[in-house]
Amino acid sequence: MTLRRTPLYELHRKLGARMVPFAGWEMPVQYAGILAEHAAVRSAAGLFDVSHMGQIELRGPGAVAAAERLVSSPVASLRPGRVRYGLLCNEEGGVVDDVTVYRLADDALLLCVNAANVEKVWRWVVGHVGGDVALRDRSAEIALLALQGPTAAAILGPLCDVELAGLRRFAFAEGTVAGRRALVSRTGYTGGDGFELYLDAADGETVFAALLEAGRPQGLVPAGLGARDTLRLEAALPLYGHELDDTTSPLEAGLERFVKRAAGGFIGAEAIERRAAAGHPRALVGFVLEGRGVPRAGHAILCEGRPVGHVTSGAPSPTLGKPIGLGYVRPASSAPGTLLEIAIRDRGVPARVVRTPFITS
Amino acid sequence: MADYEIPTDLRYTREDEWVRVEGDRAMVGVTDYAQQQLGDIVNVELPPVGTPVERGEPFGVIESVKAVSDLYAPVSGEVVESNTDLANHPEHVNEDCYGDGWMICIQISDESELETLLSPSEYRQHIDERSTE
Numbered sequence: 001m002t003l004r005r006t007p008l009y010e011l012h013r014k015l016g017a018r019m020v021p022f023a024g025w026e027m028p029v030q031y032a033g034i035l036a037e038h039a040a041v042r043s044a045a046g047l048f049d050v051s052h053m054g055q056i057e058l059r060g061p062g063a064v065a066a067a068e069r070l071v072s073s074p075v076a077s078l079r080p081g082r083v084r085y086g087l088l089c090n091e092e093g094g095v096v097d098d099v100t101v102y103r104l105a106d107d108a109l110l111l112c113v114n115a116a117n118v119e120k121v122w123r124w125v126v127g128h129v130g131g132d133v134a135l136r137d138r139s140a141e142i143a144l145l146a147l148q149g150p151t152a153a154a155i156l157g158p159l160c161d162v163e164l165a166g167l168r169r170f171a172f173a174e175g176t177v178a179g180r181r182a183l184v185s186r187t188g189y190t191g192g193d194g195f196e197l198y199l200d201a202a203d204g205e206t207v208f209a210a211l212l213e214a215g216r217p218q219g220l221v222p223a224g225l226g227a228r229d230t231l232r233l234e235a236a237l238p239l240y241g242h243e244l245d246d247t248t249s250p251l252e253a254g255l256e257r258f259v260k261r262a263a264g265g266f267i268g269a270e271a272i273e274r275r276a277a278a279g280h281p282r283a284l285v286g287f288v289l290e291g292r293g294v295p296r297a298g299h300a301i302l303c304e305g306r307p308v309g310h311v312t313s314g315a316p317s318p319t320l321g322k323p324i325g326l327g328y329v330r331p332a333s334s335a336p337g338t339l340l341e342i343a344i345r346d347r348g349v350p351a352r353v354v355r356t357p358f359i360t361s
Numbered sequence: 362m363a364d365y366e367i368p369t370d371l372r373y374t375r376e377d378e379w380v381r382v383e384g385d386r387a388m389v390g391v392t393d394y395a396q397q398q399l400g401d402i403v404n405v406e407l408p409p410v411g412t413p414v415e416r417g418e419p420f421g422v423i424e425s426v427k428a429v430s431d432l433y434a435p436v437s438g439e440v441v442e443s444n445t446d447l448a449n450h451p452e453h454v455n456e457d458c459y460g461d462g463w464m465i466c467i468q469i470s471d472e473s474e475l476e477t478l479l480s481p482s483e484y485r486q487h488i489d490e491r492s493t494e
Contacts, residue, residue, distance in 0.1 A: 018400075034426040035401040226400070226427055292448065294404055294424050315426055316403040323403075345422065 006051035007143050007204040015222050023116035025052040027225050034226035038318045041190055041231055044219025045149030047211055048228055050196075051204060054118030054139035056125055059108040062132030067109050069266055070128055071101055072250055073258045078103040083170045083187055086258050087250045088124060089268025093275050094246040095253075097121045098238060100187060102172060110138070114240045128267065143204025147211060148194030148223075148231075155215035156195055160184060169193075178210035189228060191235025191357055230315045233324065236286050236356030242297055242312045243284055243326055252280045252328070254356075282309060283334040286356035288322050289342065291349040295325035300343040301351075303333040311342060319359050325351070365488060366393040368459055372475070373484035376433045379459065380478055387436050387475075390463040391423065391454060394488050399425040402454040405447040407432075407464055412440045414467060416474050421464065423454070432464065436474045442466035 003026040012019065017028035028049065030037060040046050058067055067075040073086035080103045088096040097117040102110040113121045118139055125135060147156055153164045162175035162184045172185035180203035188194035199207055212220060229239070238244050243253055249272050250259050259272065289295060295314030300307050314325030325342070333340065336355050341348035367373075372380045377395035381388040396402065404424040414420045414434035421432040443465050447453060454462035469475070479487060 029427065030400055033401050035403075230426060292404060292406075294426075294429065296429065 004052070006049055007201045008049045008051065008208055011205050011208060012049065012222075017222070017224060020225070022225055023052060023114070025115060027052055028222070030224040030226045031222045034224070034230060035318050037221055037223035037227035038230050040219055040221045041149045041223060041227060042192065042319060043150070044221075045147060045151045045155055045194075045215060046221055046223030046227060047208060047215070048146040048148065048223050048225075049143075049204070049208065050146050050228075051143045051201070052115035053144055054113045054115060054121070054137070055142050055144075055198070056111045056113060056118075056122060057104075057108065057136040057138050058111070058125070058129065058133050059136070060133045061107055062130050063107050063109055066129040066133045067101065067111075070125065071099070072255075072260065072266055072268070073101070074260050075101060075103075075109070080105055081171055081173060083172055083185055087244075087255065088121065089250065089266065089272065090124075090246060091268060091271060092247075093249045093268045093271030095240070095244040095248050095250060096124050096246065098240055098244055102183075102185070112144075116241060141201050143199045143201045143207075145197045145199065145204065145208055145211070146188055146194060146228075147197065147215075147220075148188045148190045148192060149220075150193060151215070151218040151220070152194045155211065155218050155220055156184075159210060159214055164195075178207045180207055182207070189235075189237055190231040191237065191359060192231075229313075230318060233313055233315050233326065234317050234319055234357065234359045236326065236358060238284075238326075239313060249275050249280065251276050252282055253284045280331060282328040283331045284312070284326060285329055285334045285338075285353045286324065286326055286358060287340055287342070287351040287353050288317075288320070288324050288358070289349055289351045291347075291351075292323075293342075293344040293347070293349050294323050295327075295342045295344065295349075295351070299327075301327050301329055301333075302341040302343060302348060303329070303338065305341075308333045308340070314342075317358060324358050326356075329353075365397065365485075366459070367481045367485055369481050371459070372435075372478035372480065373487075374433065374435045374478060375487055378433065378435050380435045380475075382469075382475060385469050385472070386441065387438070387467045387469050388442075388463055389435055389465050389467060390458055391432070392484070393458055396455050396458045396462070399423065399428065399430065401426050402451045405451045405454060405464070407443045407445075407447065408440050410440055410443055414438060414440060414465075416477075424451075434467065435478060436467055436469050436471070438467040438470040440465050441468045
């Protein structure tokens with residue numbers, strides 16, 4: 001299979017990126033190094049190309065009602081100019097994808113979906129909306145950049161005609177960045193402040209280069225998927241395919257605040273309630289390793305010598321200076337403070353269940 | 362195209378280890394190419410002194426943020442030194458792979474195995490073949 005390339009591919013090569021396959025795309029995993037890029041995002045800023053992600057637009061008189069049925073979090077109450085995180089669930093209460101929902105206008109929404117799931121989500125949405133909704137897969141026409149970190153606003157401000165001081169978290173506005181049309185969204189996947197910029201594909205490289213140049217004095221570096229993963233893990237943000245899949249209930253994943261339970265009325269709501277009433281067999285926990293090693297997806301988790309689950313994500317946390325991880329365990333072993341063992345190769349390494357996120361911004 | 366340091370006074374393996382032969386002992390580490398490919402090293406696990414090792418068999422583990430790899434013994438013998446500093450300073454492998462980032466020293470049991478190691482020029486060719494794939 002031929003890997004797809006974002007409009008920024010040539011620029012990444014010029015910047016010395018190491019390119020790797022990810023979800024069918026050839027993406028930069030790192031430039032100078034994952035740890036340095038991670039540190040830059042926590043202390044200054046990093047710039048990511050996440051154009052592999054997909055965007056599906058719903059437009060028309062039935063768009064909001066259709067999205068309300070598709071998304072686990074409330075959609076009708078989302079005002080134009082605001083973004084909300086939510087899950088698309090199947091009839092069994094499993095997660096089709098986790099998405100951000102943009103209220104573009106009274107009758108228009110944009111779903112930002114995971115790269116690996118674009119085609120699946122497209123089929124799912126097509127199968128569940130009526131004739132009063134016009135659907136458009138805009139993935140190929142959009143370049144998506146993420147400018148993340150405490151100096152992101154100071155870097156973006158001078159290049160942008162959107163007044164950033166008035167742009168709250170999970171808000172967005174349309175304007176220009178470096179003279180190019182952009183949807184500027186105060187969102188991200190790092191647990192800190194930052195912006196996601198939706199651009200015409202043809203403008204992606206120009207804007208990326210302009211931001212990098214303007215931001216260098218303020219510590220901005222290009223950052224790859226490696227740092228994106230360690231950053232989101234410290235913030236305990238789930239990654240589809242790791243913490244979430246077609247069988248996971250959002251409640252098992254600890255995402256109850258994104259599930260409109262009282263109102264119900266979205267696909268999968270009944271199954272999610274039924275599964276909760278029956279008692280979940282597993283719960284997602286965060287843990288900090290108390291020995292050496294790196295927990296990795298698939299490692300077995302033990303409690304008092306017995307297998308109780310498995311790791312879904314793990315990495316050394318550059319901020320904490322300790323290895324951390326997420327994993328599913330039996331509910332009896334999920335309380336903060338519980339001592340677990342992670343089976344790393346032939347060793348059992350002690351780990352402690354902690355409250356997440358691992359870091360506070 | 363990245364450039365890789367390949368000291369001329371060392372021998373190499375196809376698994377990207379270097380070997381410094383001193384008498385009947387072989388000091389072992391990973392090459393500049395290996396550390397660049399792995400990226401930030403965050404964990405190194407080495408066998409204690411006294412452990413027997415066999416040529417081509419794993420003797421330890423090296424981990425970067427994204428990946429874990431086995432370390433393969435370039436020659437058979439017994440571990441007579443192990444770089445315990447790497448437990449707390451795995452970054453030494455990135456910073457100085459041919460110096461402070463050394464891993465183990467092996468008492469060689471069969472010197473004829475040294476003939477299977479690559480010369481610096483053979484190793485460079487081995488890297489070039491892989492990077493043009």
